[in-house]
Amino acid sequence: MKPLFHSITGIMLLSVLLMGCTSNSTNKCGPCPAIATVLPNINFRIVDKTTGEDLFFAPSPKFKIGQLKLRHIINGKPDSVFLRVDSAGRKFNIFVPPSGPIDTVTMQVADKPQDLLLFKTGKTPGCCSFLVLSSVTYNGNVVYTRASGPDVAVLTK
16 A cells, blocks of 8 residues: 555656756746856956057057956945956956846956946746846947857947
């Protein structure tokens, strides 16, 4: 009697789990696996628009890293961004904590005119979706998309 009870209980639990994960179900599909996710971020370089030379890294940087100011605009007020400098890779990495589907970041290099970056986030499809960076525009031009990259966006100044 006990083996039959355990078999029936096991079959019922398995069917409940399988029914919860069907694509036409409106129920949650069960626990998502524990996977490491990378929060939306982008690598970029800033180069001179006429010469193509890097403005911050060797051989002859025109600006010091301290002259790069980035601000995340939340409800009209400037907030900070997470900027990491990779001197060996000669690039910057920025993470903007999402506050909506599109986040605005201003960038200013020394006394040059201010630039505008728009970070568009989305979610992956499926039951266990996670947040991704869909695209980044720089002064109205798309410089990054999730589908095609690039690994390091080049921003001209």
